[in-house]
Amino acid sequence: MSSQQAIRAQNDYIFTLQVQADKYARLISSVNLRIKTIDEEWKTVREKLAELRLKRNEGDQRGGGINAVKSKIMSESREVGKLENRLASCRTRLSNMNLEEQDAFDEIYQNLAIVITREKENSEAFRKEAMKSEALDTHEDGYFRGNFRIDEESEMKQTLQKLDVAENADYERLRQSAQREFGPVARAVDKLYNSLGCNEMMPIIEQRSNDLVEQFTRRLQHKHPQNLATTSLGAHLQPSDPNRANGLHLNFNLNQAPPLLTSHDANSGDPDNNSGDEDDSLVPVSTAELQRKAAKTLAMQLSNAKMSPTRNKKKKNQK
Known part of the structure; x- marks a missing residue:
């Protein structure tokens, strides 16, 4: 009985050892995998570092090193300074040119303003003179021409002369007939x-x-008798009015004998x-x-x- 128990106990112990062996074997395999991944990562990092170093040293392959980079940076800074100085001088020259152009423009503008003012004054003076001359022309036209044209005035004068001649002839004829009678x-x-x-x-x-x-x-x-106020001979007569002032007109028929x-x-x-x-x-x-x-x-x-x-x-x- 005791030997069986011992064998059973030994078998159990062997089984636990096998279990633990399996467990550690799996653990070792996992660790080995991790080591492999770490190695691969380290290789990639190393390659990247080599590339970075190569890129850093590509600036000056002859001399190599950080000094070449520094010297290049200093030379570039000197070039930049020169370019900045040239830019400043260009800016100064441009500002001076702008000032000169502004002065010239101001002078031209002032001269143009003076010319415009003078032209306005001349045009105003010319307009006033034109208005005066136009008023004088219209006055002379009104004085000489009146409300008629020249030809109408000449026709009226000729007609007036003809009427004067006819009136004088009638007057002379009446005077002679009256003198004879x-x-x-x-x-x-x-x-x-x-x-x-x-x-x-x-x-x-x-x-x-x-x-x-x-x-x-x-x-x-x-x-x-109804016209008692107007039948008086000479009533309401004025020297400048041959008829009565109240509108009475006397019409004489020379062909008819006066009533007896x-x-x-x-x-x-x-x-x-x-x-x-x-x-x-x-x-x-x-x-x-x-x-x-x-x-x-x-x-x-x-x-x-x-x-x-x-x-x-x-x-x-x-x-």
């Missing part, structure tokens, strides 16, 4: 004025004319007028009758003038 009457009146004196005859003629005007006015007022005033109209229109001579004096007569009446009146005046000295002598004797 009223020549004997004028001579008789001249003889009467020369024999009696104008100063003595003027009051008589004025009184006679005033009487005739009053008689004719009273007859018109009797015939037209009958004795009935004379008696009914003027109760104070009873003389036949006054009625006859208003009736139009011919030139021969006027000459005859003028001669008769002259003879009567001469006879009265002859009889006046005898009357004066009688009055003196009576006194």
Whole structure:
């Protein structure tokens, strides 16, 4: 019994040892794998380091080392300094050129401003002179030309001259006809004025004319009582107005004989007028009758003038 237990115990121990051996064998294999991976990594790192060293030393293959890199860096820095100095000088030169160009531009701008100002002043002065000359031209045109053109003015002047000539001819014709018609009457009146004196005859003629005007006015007022204010001869007349101021126009028909005033109209229109001579004096007569009446009146005046000295002598004797 004891030997079996011992064998069983030994077998168990061997089994545990085998188990542990397997366990350590697996552990060793895993460690070996890890060592292999580490070796591979170290190889790669070494290769990278060799490449980096090669790249670092490629700057100067002749001399090699860090000194070559430093010298190259210093030379490059010197080149950079030179380039910076050249750039600074270029900047200075450019700024000077800009200043010169700015000064030139300012001078040109000032000159241009002066020229523009002068041109504006000249244009303003020219405009004022043009306005003055235009106003003077229009004034002269208005003074010489008026509201018509030159040809229209000449036509109007020619027409006016023709009218003046025609008017003068009509005036001369009327004057000659009046002189032929009223020549004997004028001579008789001249003889009467020369024999009696104008100063003595003027009051008589004025009184006679005033009487005739009053008689004719009273007859018109009797015939037209509704126009009592306007039937007076000479009412509302002005020297510069040939017609009445109230609009009354007198139209005369020279081809028609003036109306005769009958004795009935004379008696009914003027109760104070009873003389036949006054009625006859208003009736139009011919030139021969006027000459005859003028001669008769002259003879009567001469006879009265002859009889006046005898009357004066009688009055003196009576006194």
